[in-house]
Amino acid sequence: MSATLAADEAIARRRREGQQVISMASGEIGLPVHPELRDRLAHAADRASYGPVAGSLALRTAAAGYWRRRGLDTDPDLVVCGPGSKPLLYALVLAVGGDVVIPTPSWVSYAAHARLAGVRPLSVPIAAGQGGVPDPDLLRETVTAARAAGHDPRSVVVTLPDNPTGTVASPETVRRLGEAARDLDLVIISDEIYCDLVFDPATPAVSPAVFAPERTVVTTGLTKNLAVGGWRLGVARLPEGEAGRALHDRLVGIASQIWSSPVAPVQEAAAYAFGEPPEIVERVAQSRRLHGSVARAMAERFTAAGAILTPVVATCYLYPDFGPLRTHLVRAHGVYNGAELARFLVERHGVGVIAASAFGEPLAALRVRAATSRLYGDTDEERTTALTAADPTALPWIRSSLDRVGEVLADLAGPAFAAPPAASGPAADAA
Amino acid sequence: MSATLAADEAIARRRREGQQVISMASGEIGLPVHPELRDRLAHAADRASYGPVAGSLALRTAAAGYWRRRGLDTDPDLVVCGPGSKPLLYALVLAVGGDVVIPTPSWVSYAAHARLAGVRPLSVPIAAGQGGVPDPDLLRETVTAARAAGHDPRSVVVTLPDNPTGTVASPETVRRLGEAARDLDLVIISDEIYCDLVFDPATPAVSPAVFAPERTVVTTGLTKNLAVGGWRLGVARLPEGEAGRALHDRLVGIASQIWSSPVAPVQEAAAYAFGEPPEIVERVAQSRRLHGSVARAMAERFTAAGAILTPVVATCYLYPDFGPLRTHLVRAHGVYNGAELARFLVERHGVGVIAASAFGEPLAALRVRAATSRLYGDTDEERTTALTAADPTALPWIRSSLDRVGEVLADLAGPAFAAPPAASGPAADAA
Numbered sequence: 001m002s003a004t005l006a007a008d009e010a011i012a013r014r015r016r017e018g019q020q021v022i023s024m025a026s027g028e029i030g031l032p033v034h035p036e037l038r039d040r041l042a043h044a045a046d047r048a049s050y051g052p053v054a055g056s057l058a059l060r061t062a063a064a065g066y067w068r069r070r071g072l073d074t075d076p077d078l079v080v081c082g083p084g085s086k087p088l089l090y091a092l093v094l095a096v097g098g099d100v101v102i103p104t105p106s107w108v109s110y111a112a113h114a115r116l117a118g119v120r121p122l123s124v125p126i127a128a129g130q131g132g133v134p135d136p137d138l139l140r141e142t143v144t145a146a147r148a149a150g151h152d153p154r155s156v157v158v159t160l161p162d163n164p165t166g167t168v169a170s171p172e173t174v175r176r177l178g179e180a181a182r183d184l185d186l187v188i189i190s191d192e193i194y195c196d197l198v199f200d201p202a203t204p205a206v207s208p209a210v211f212a213p214e215r216t217v218v219t220t221g222l223t224k225n226l227a228v229g230g231w232r233l234g235v236a237r238l239p240e241g242e243a244g245r246a247l248h249d250r251l252v253g254i255a256s257q258i259w260s261s262p263v264a265p266v267q268e269a270a271a272y273a274f275g276e277p278p279e280i281v282e283r284v285a286q287s288r289r290l291h292g293s294v295a296r297a298m299a300e301r302f303t304a305a306g307a308i309l310t311p312v313v314a315t316c317y318l319y320p321d322f323g324p325l326r327t328h329l330v331r332a333h334g335v336y337n338g339a340e341l342a343r344f345l346v347e348r349h350g351v352g353v354i355a356a357s358a359f360g361e362p363l364a365a366l367r368v369r370a371a372t373s374r375l376y377g378d379t380d381e382e383r384t385t386a387l388t389a390a391d392p393t394a395l396p397w398i399r400s401s402l403d404r405v406g407e408v409l410a411d412l413a414g415p416a417f418a419a420p421p422a423a424s425g426p427a428a429d430a431a
Numbered sequence: 432m433s434a435t436l437a438a439d440e441a442i443a444r445r446r447r448e449g450q451q452v453i454s455m456a457s458g459e460i461g462l463p464v465h466p467e468l469r470d471r472l473a474h475a476a477d478r479a480s481y482g483p484v485a486g487s488l489a490l491r492t493a494a495a496g497y498w499r500r501r502g503l504d505t506d507p508d509l510v511v512c513g514p515g516s517k518p519l520l521y522a523l524v525l526a527v528g529g530d531v532v533i534p535t536p537s538w539v540s541y542a543a544h545a546r547l548a549g550v551r552p553l554s555v556p557i558a559a560g561q562g563g564v565p566d567p568d569l570l571r572e573t574v575t576a577a578r579a580a581g582h583d584p585r586s587v588v589v590t591l592p593d594n595p596t597g598t599v600a601s602p603e604t605v606r607r608l609g610e611a612a613r614d615l616d617l618v619i620i621s622d623e624i625y626c627d628l629v630f631d632p633a634t635p636a637v638s639p640a641v642f643a644p645e646r647t648v649v650t651t652g653l654t655k656n657l658a659v660g661g662w663r664l665g666v667a668r669l670p671e672g673e674a675g676r677a678l679h680d681r682l683v684g685i686a687s688q689i690w691s692s693p694v695a696p697v698q699e700a701a702a703y704a705f706g707e708p709p710e711i712v713e714r715v716a717q718s719r720r721l722h723g724s725v726a727r728a729m730a731e732r733f734t735a736a737g738a739i740l741t742p743v744v745a746t747c748y749l750y751p752d753f754g755p756l757r758t759h760l761v762r763a764h765g766v767y768n769g770a771e772l773a774r775f776l777v778e779r780h781g782v783g784v785i786a787a788s789a790f791g792e793p794l795a796a797l798r799v800r801a802a803t804s805r806l807y808g809d810t811d812e813e814r815t816t817a818l819t820a821a822d823p824t825a826l827p828w829i830r831s832s833l834d835r836v837g838e839v840l841a842d843l844a845g846p847a848f849a850a851p852p853a854a855s856g857p858a859a860d861a862a
């Protein structure tokens with residue numbers, strides 16, 4: 001069972017039982033559907049044919065335009081749409097075949113996909129601050145050793161920007177990844193679903209498709225940008241060239257046997273969204289600002305409690321390391337690893353987070369992932385207010401979550417870190 | 432690539448190129464969405480959360496009621512919903528593990544699912560007229576021999592009513608299947624998506640869940656009943672008992688990693704449909720009558736041309752055997768197998784059908800599957816008229832397809848079978 005979805009269901013149960021909870025476990029985006037997007041789906045409710053396995057030409061063309069505006073020229077005939085980027089990522093593992101290199105830490109489903117596909121997930125650590133991309137030197141070592149041992153790695157999965165660390169690997173790291181992948185003849189599967197959620201637009205994530213266009217598959221979807229995870233719509237961009245076209249055909253064949261086609265009415269709405277009309281661009285910008293503001297304010301609470309945190313520059317995820325508090329946590333709370341820490345936070349305080357071990361890290365790691373994307377309000381009215389607020393962290397319902405987490409972390413950390421968190425506000429947010 | 436979806440796309444291409452085509456390749460149901468069902472989806476367009484992996488409680492409860500009304504008492508906690516019954520069937524193969532017995536002939540995706548899951552599909556022929564269920568005696572022989580050879584069959588897939596033969600295995604065959612599965616300790620995966628499309632309601636298909644409740648998983652969906660294939664919504668009913676619950680949990684775990692959850696707005700519409708309000712029951716009854724009328728009239732054209740056809744009693748599929756015309760087909764047209772026959776029909780006459788080899792039959796078999804579900808009209812107005820017509824075969828657009836196929840088959844069969852097809856009408860339809 002996906003750790004994030006399982007944690008999500010556990011938190012929902014607690015809430016139904018009347019407990020006060022702060023849900024930072026799953027990264028589901030708690031924001032309303034943009035009214036225009038909702039209307040597109042409603043107007044397409046009479047569309048009920050399968051249509052092409054790879055998705056309608058209108059949707060594939062819109063997705064190609066989306067990538068073209070980001071510097072990646074794209075042939076609509078090399079775009080494959082599916083019911084979420086998750087099934088596309090799984091089908092890509094099947095289509096490429098062979099073992100898969102995944103970064104540590106990384107999203108919970110990559111390793112699960114490899115296991116379901118009957119291949120071996122090979123873990124390669126990230127370099128510090130370079131979340132989502134296996135350290136290119138270690139990638140070379142690991143693949144070479146695996147091949148010497150008779151294994152058959154054929155692909156490497158990367159996440160740009162990264163879940164769970166909220167960081168973005170530098171262009172130089174991505175360039176070196178591309179070089180290593182070319183030398184090792186690996187397909188790069190680049191999960192770029194957080195592409196538009198880099199807080200500072202001046203420093204975007206750079207896709208490996210820039211450096212290794214002949215071997216990079218890019219995936220994205222509507223889930224994170226537009227808060228429609230429940231609509232299940234993802235898109236994949238296959239490489240030009242003979243190998244890319246062969247991979248495209250295998251992917252479409254697998255799609256035809258596992259899911260047939262993306263949901264027809266959703267395709268219509270998605271084609272509109274990938275066309276990026278001004279109201280959609282503005283909505284994504286609002287979400288980005290909201291994530292940035294709240295994630296950074298929340299990061300301060302963790303830092304104030306003594307956790308180490310690489311500055312969060314994208315997504316809605318924090319990945320605090322409580323290693324410096326290890327002795328205290330064991331003595332005061334009997335908490336000796338990330339899973340114990342997550343259990344302590346949810347059972348004692350109703351604060352849901354995910355242990356680092358779910359992301360492939362060692363059991364002993366005292367790290368957790370906290371997502372801020374559920375803290376924006378309990379009603380659509382609150383959430384809409386949050387989207388347009390100059391300082392979302394000053395809104396009472398967001399402020400109270402921040403304060404509550406600050407208190408919980410103060411309790412966790414004990415007297416040594418009992419100081420109140422630093423004041424947050426526009427000035428602090430810009431830090 | 433799924434043979435039916437591939438054929439579908441090829442026919443659509445020909446149509447776009449301005450060719451006159453008669454599409455009997457895919458079994459997609461060419462009928463409009465019921466307005467009430469469409470409105471439910473439209474009204475749910477603001478639902479965008481994932482919700483539970485297995486589907487909402489409302490949908491699972493509605494599906495449980497659907498099965499309860501058909502004599503299968505069902506716990507909503509043992510219902511798992513997914514984006515189509517196709518992904519559920521695939522995930523079940525992964526969840527059960529081990530090799531899979533499939534009937535010959537059978538739907539194109541069962542064997543593909545086994546191959547994608549990295550297990551062995553074991554083919555067992557059906558007994559004459561007992562489509563969808565492997566002959567129980569041959570099932571015993573095959574599984575025993577496979578185990579002796581070191582293989583590990585753990586499940587058997589059945590289709591009730593059957594695609595591609597349009598027949599329904601008798602309760603006695605199903606009882607013997609259940610007995611064999613129990614003796615062999617096999618899980619039965621029973622695809623019952625055509626359950627409500629048995630032409631004579633007095634002789635319904637009987638589920639193996641009646642005879643072997645502890646080991647039978649039943650799947651169905653909205654695609655065939657309500658012509659919303661593009662909405663991708665299927666449901667699975669897991670068995671009571673410890674093994675059933677363990678299988679349920681594995682299935683949900685796999686679902687969480689491959690597709691997350693069924694599409695949220697579609698779940699709302701599906702809960703309404705599985706609740707079976709009178710207007711939905713009536714719509715399904717109309718579809719059933721329409722399929723019965725047109726499929727039987729089309730069957731007469733094939734029989735008149737000299738093909739052998741087991742009487743079609745359910746679905747919208749005919750499975751004619753042109754074996755008696757083999758010598759003529761080779762001499763007159765260079766057609767020596769099912770694939771050549773399908774190619775001849777589409778290239779010379781624009782009539783799309785699927786060769787028996789796509790359903791696991793030997794290449795040499797001179798059988799094809801023809802679906803009538805696309806012949807009900809080119810516009811929603813025509814299709815709605817067809818749904819309520821006392822004699823749909825008398826409607827000009829349906830009559831012209833029947834006549835055209837009759838002419839094509841007369842050309843195929845040559846002078847020996849050039850007699851005009853028998854008159855069809857209410858009397859013939861009731862046969």
